Amino acid sequence: MALARWLLGKHLVRRRDGVVTKHVITEVEAYDGERDLACHARAGRTARTEVMYAAGGVWYVYLCYGVHEMLNLVVGSRDWPAAVLIRGVAGVSGPGRLTKALAIDRRLNGAEAAPASGLWIEDDGSDVPARTVRATARIGVDYAGPVWAGKKWRFVIIDGAVAAVDERRSKSRRS
DNA sequence: TACTCGATCGGA
């Protein structure tokens, strides 16, 4: 959780065709362990979730709904499946849109979050004040049941139009 | 081998 929160305000850096772009991370979600019924690793090790058991620092990219690539950073120690879903960066709201905007797909699955892979994290030292961070329930995980779906493991920087728009989206979704 | 169901999005 702390690590997910820590990622807010950090730069997601993409190099593609020699061009480097930096994007401030504005929205993340944490998935933590097999006990977390919203986590893909809830059923243990499988072909897809194996990468989540690696030591932190590699990407976990999968196809969602047969349409969207989802970008996660594997975190934690080896054999503890945990990842942080990068849901948004400044100017881009939504995990599916994010990967589309940065041309990220499953070819990056298992790759190191380092310059060599073309996708990595940079910390420019800037601080994200606690009062600009909101913790909410994770999106689209009702299947996990009230306890786990209710965990406030989604973190959003509320200082900005992007976050405001997203809040409206998530509210209209519940009913 | 069959069947189900998504860590979403955009359009009706």
Added chain:
DNA sequence: CCGATCGAGTAA
């Protein structure tokens, strides 16, 4: 509100 679109996971 609903369809798109496909692969992982599960049951058989």
